Amino acid sequence: xxxxxxxxxxxxxxxxxxxxxxxxxxxxxxxxxxxxxxxxxxxxxxxxxxxxxxxxxxxxxxxxxxxxxxxxxxxxxxxxxxxxxxxxxxxxxxxxxxxxxxxxxxxxxxxxxxxxxxxxxxxxxxxxxxxxxxxxxxxxxxxxxxxxxxxxxxxxxxxxxxxxxxxxxxx
Amino acid sequence: xxxxxxxxxxxxxxxxxxxxxxxxxxxxxxxxxxxxxxxxxxxxxxxxxxxxxxxxxxxxxxxxxxxxxxxxxxxxxxxxxxxxxxxxxxxxxxxxxxxxxxxxxxxxxxxxxxxxxxxxxxxxxxxxxxxxxxxxxxxxxxxxxxxxxxxxxxxxxxxxxxxxxxxxxxx
DNA sequence: GCCTAAAATGAGACTATGTCTCGTAGTGAA
DNA sequence: TTCACTACGAGACATAGTCTCATTTTAGGC
Numbered sequence: 001x002x003x004x005x006x007x008x009x010x011x012x013x014x015x016x017x018x019x020x021x022x023x024x025x026x027x028x029x030x031x032x033x034x035x036x037x038x039x040x041x042x043x044x045x046x047x048x049x050x051x052x053x054x055x056x057x058x059x060x061x062x063x064x065x066x067x068x069x070x071x072x073x074x075x076x077x078x079x080x081x082x083x084x085x086x087x088x089x090x091x092x093x094x095x096x097x098x099x100x101x102x103x104x105x106x107x108x109x110x111x112x113x114x115x116x117x118x119x120x121x122x123x124x125x126x127x128x129x130x131x132x133x134x135x136x137x138x139x140x141x142x143x144x145x146x147x148x149x150x151x152x153x154x155x156x157x158x159x160x161x162x163x164x165x166x167x168x169x170x171x
Numbered sequence: 172x173x174x175x176x177x178x179x180x181x182x183x184x185x186x187x188x189x190x191x192x193x194x195x196x197x198x199x200x201x202x203x204x205x206x207x208x209x210x211x212x213x214x215x216x217x218x219x220x221x222x223x224x225x226x227x228x229x230x231x232x233x234x235x236x237x238x239x240x241x242x243x244x245x246x247x248x249x250x251x252x253x254x255x256x257x258x259x260x261x262x263x264x265x266x267x268x269x270x271x272x273x274x275x276x277x278x279x280x281x282x283x284x285x286x287x288x289x290x291x292x293x294x295x296x297x298x299x300x301x302x303x304x305x306x307x308x309x310x311x312x313x314x315x316x317x318x319x320x321x322x323x324x325x326x327x328x329x330x331x332x333x334x335x336x337x338x339x340x341x342x
Numbered sequence: 343g344c345c346t347a348a349a350a351t352g353a354g355a356c357t358a359t360g361t362c363t364c365g366t367a368g369t370g371a372a
Numbered sequence: 373t374t375c376a377c378t379a380c381g382a383g384a385c386a387t388a389g390t391c392t393c394a395t396t397t398t399a400g401g402c
Contacts, residue, residue: 018361022388032352037389041270099212103278107270110277129337136311137304144303166300189390192358203381208360 001039002053004029008043009050013090017047017098048104051091056112056142058083063119072120072128073168076138080164085156092146106143113139141167172210173224175200179214180221184261188218188269219275222262227283227313229254234290243291243299244339247309251335256327263317277314284310312338 007029011020022043026036040046063079070078095101117135124131145159178200182191193214197207211217234250241249266272288306295302316330323330 021386033389034353034391035351038351041389043388045270045274099216099278102281103216103274106277106281107274110273130315130334132315133308133311133334133338136315137308140304140307140311144301144307163301163304167304193360194358205362205382206380209380212360214359 004031004036004039005046005050005053007050008040008046009053009091012047012051013088013094017044017094017101020047042100042104044098044100045104045107048095048101048108051095051101052105052108052112055085055087055091058086060112060115060119063116068122070123071125072123072131072134075120075123076116077161077164077168080160081157085160087146087156089150092150096150109139109143137167138164175202175207175210176217176221176224178221179211179217180262183218183222184259184265188215188265188272191218213271213275215269215271216275216278219266219272219279222266222272223276223279223283226256226258226262229257231283231286231290234287239293241294242296243294243302243305246291246294247287248332248335248339251331252328256331258317258327260321263321267321280310280314308338309335 004025008020008025011025011028020043022036023033025043025046026033029036036046040049059079062082063075066075066078095105113132113135116138117131120134121131124134128134141163142160145156145163148163149156149159175196179191179196182196182199191214193207194204196214196217197204200207207217211220230250233253234246237246237249266276284303284306287309288302291305292302295305299305312334313331316327316334319334320327320330
């Protein structure tokens with residue numbers, strides 16, 4: 001599953017989204033065409049998955065490893081700091097160039113949002129907002145940071161840190 | 172354009188997403204197949220657009236009509252209160268049943284997010300977060316409210332009000 | 343180690359989606 | 373009217389996405 005997504009993303013970055021057919025992806029991942037569609041409902045879903053994983057999976061891992069006494073916001077900030085943001089400009093620009101790819105990327109973000117919500121639930125106090133709302137705010141910050149990063153340049157971690165801080169200090 | 176989207180949504184609600192082909196949509200909207208694809212990159216994009224418009228366009232209109240002295244959060248709350256939330260359960264459940272439809276709906280939400288950001292920019296003070304972050308929080312609240320509404324029942328406006336308040340009181 | 347049930351995969355046919363090119367019809371300005 | 377421009381339609385085409393069934397792989401009891 002992950003192998004298929006990573007093949008899809010690799011080919012899409014190398015040759016463009018249009019030139020990357022499902023047959024080529026399946027061949028590269030050493031599965032049949034039928035198996036591809038058993039795991040992904042569309043070509044763009046697989047590409048978006050493969051582009052998103054290397055960026056956000058490390059963040060989730062880091063978040064899960066944070067000491068349990070840390071409040072939610074602090075744990076999230078630490079997780080993003082620890083995970084070296086390996087997002088490439090090529091990947092981000094490829095995503096932005098296709099409406100379909102953008103839509104599927106948002107869909108995957110929603111999955112990460114749910115994961116983050118689950119991970120921070122035990123860290124929340126009475127006065128905090130609901131976990132899903134906070135997680136949605138985090139993913140929105142990620143999305144806006146990548147946008148700013150593409151438009152204005154500079155290091156992505158700096159954009160991330162600033163936007164997350166701006167979201168967090170509203171506690 | 173809007174006519175095509177509304178035809179697509181109508182047919183999808185009536186006969187299901189799979190049974191609704193692009194040819195039927197184009198026929199219903201009295202345009203050719205080629206014209207359909209000139210306005211929408213995919214069938215699901217059109218259906219999602221048609222399902223989203225009747226729900227969120229009135230909110231945008233109401234927000235634009237709010238007196239300019241109102242702070243952003245108050246204007247948003249008032250806009251959602253004024254616009255009778257005409258979202259139907261059928262539409263929401265159709266959206267949730269298809270991953271592709273959900274993805275495109277998120278994409279349209281992002282468009283509304285940008286519109287909201289533009290409308291509240293003049294209402295923001297120094298201490299507020301950026302307009303896009305606030306707008307993202309609003310759309311996240313909408314999404315989570317619809318989710319709760321489907322799962323737990325009760326009137327949608329009530330869910331909306333509660334979630335938006337929860338997001339707003341973190342100012 | 344072998345057998346069986348269940349799950350995962352592959353092969354291939356089939357329909358619908360999405361792209362492209364080109365010809366035609368409106369629309370507005372000089 | 374004429375010209376340029378834009379929107380639309382027709383139809384061919386490649387590929388996406390679905391379906392069915394045969395085959396392989398896997399897991400677990402004996």
